[in-house]
Amino acid sequence: MAATSFHQAIGTLQPHGCFINSGCHQEYGNSSLQLISKGFRVDIGRRGSSCSREWSFVVSQASTSQASVLNPVSSPSKKTTTDSQKKSSEAALILIRHGESLWNEKNLFTGCVDVPLTKKGVEEAIEAGKRISNIPVDIIYTSALIRAQMTAMLAMTQHRRKKVPIVIHNESEQAKSWSQIFSKETKTQCIPVITDWQLNERMYGELQGLNKQETADRYGKEQVHEWRRSYDIPPPNGESLEMCAERAVAYFKEYIEPQLLSGKNVMIAAHGNSLRSIIMYLDKLTSQEVISLELSTGIPMLYIFKEGKFIRRGSPVAPTEAGVYAYTKRLAQYRQKLDDMFQ
Numbered sequence: 001m002a003a004t005s006f007h008q009a010i011g012t013l014q015p016h017g018c019f020i021n022s023g024c025h026q027e028y029g030n031s032s033l034q035l036i037s038k039g040f041r042v043d044i045g046r047r048g049s050s051c052s053r054e055w056s057f058v059v060s061q062a063s064t065s066q067a068s069v070l071n072p073v074s075s076p077s078k079k080t081t082t083d084s085q086k087k088s089s090e091a092a093l094i095l096i097r098h099g100e101s102l103w104n105e106k107n108l109f110t111g112c113v114d115v116p117l118t119k120k121g122v123e124e125a126i127e128a129g130k131r132i133s134n135i136p137v138d139i140i141y142t143s144a145l146i147r148a149q150m151t152a153m154l155a156m157t158q159h160r161r162k163k164v165p166i167v168i169h170n171e172s173e174q175a176k177s178w179s180q181i182f183s184k185e186t187k188t189q190c191i192p193v194i195t196d197w198q199l200n201e202r203m204y205g206e207l208q209g210l211n212k213q214e215t216a217d218r219y220g221k222e223q224v225h226e227w228r229r230s231y232d233i234p235p236p237n238g239e240s241l242e243m244c245a246e247r248a249v250a251y252f253k254e255y256i257e258p259q260l261l262s263g264k265n266v267m268i269a270a271h272g273n274s275l276r277s278i279i280m281y282l283d284k285l286t287s288q289e290v291i292s293l294e295l296s297t298g299i300p301m302l303y304i305f306k307e308g309k310f311i312r313r314g315s316p317v318a319p320t321e322a323g324v325y326a327y328t329k330r331l332a333q334y335r336q337k338l339d340d341m342f343q
């Protein structure tokens with residue numbers, strides 16, 4: 001499909017940077033998603049200087065391998081995937097660092113101390129939910145800490161599929177038996193939430209509860225930066241990022257990767273450092289590169305897992321040009337289905 005007819009399909013886009021709730025913005029988003037959901041590929045180019053930028057689009061036939069992905073809305077929990085389906089199946093992985101916590105607000109080292117969100121952190125979690133509201137989620141993993149669990153639950157209040165996230169209780173036989181759901185139909189409308197300490201924030205040892213600025217004044221900025229961001233240097237009697245990775249990445253490989261391989265779409269709500277260790281694994285970062293990796297509170301990151309590889313797709317921001325770029329054919333189909341279901 002030539003670019004000109006694509007332009008005709010959506011009219012002439014406003015130059016970049018001048019979008020202020022421009023209808024064109026939304027129209028572009030939807031048109032691109034429709035094209036992607038029909039197997040086209042939309043590559044976005046920019047020309048010209050900053051605000052007078054023109055957008056160029058190349059619309060081409062996407063690779064046929066996308067055509068055989070499972071449709072996530074009608075059968076997200078399909079158990080029997082054949083090897084070829086597994087090979088071609090694609091799954092979404094969403095990572096979210098918890099919203100601002102009460103000790104983030106006070107600039108205190110938190111680590112494994114179980115501190116809730118601030119009002120701003122609640123708002124961040126809800127905003128994160130809006131940004132992923134069109135992306136399929138079949139199973140949710142959180143740490144054992146309330147700030148991550150609050151973030152996951154608040155985010156899911158914004159999801160358009162309206163499934164109910166249910167925290168799974170397997171801590172004892174009685175807990176398992178007393179939390180059973182006895183309706184098959186109700187179960188299909190639920191999303192299991194698995195909580196596990198292995199995804200907890202790195203344990204900050206003797207820094208937990210100390211003020212970060214006061215600690216830097218006392219031990220020096222460089223020393224505190226080394227404790228906070230280096231790979232293998234632990235804080236006093238605490239965990240280094242490497243030690244945190246030994247549990248968080250091990251857990252990801254053992255429990256979460258098999259879910260993705262079976263085509264399940266996963267969301268993980270965790271912490272600045274437990275997620276840094278997982279992203280280091282996903283992006284194959286070196287111990288030098290990971291030093292500069294910082295995660296903001298409440299900003300979702302999207303990866304596509306396909307044929308054993310993790311492809312970073314940026315932070316979904318609803319169907320803006322950046323958001324659309326994050327969409328694959330399968331995600332565009334899912335969003336189209338949601339539009340059809342909840343028009």
Ligand SMILES: O=C(O)[C@H](O)COP(=O)(O)O
Binds near residue numbers: 204273
């Ligand atoms: O544990 C904490 O204090 C924060 O979650 C992360 O802190 P950091 O950004 O200093 O690692």
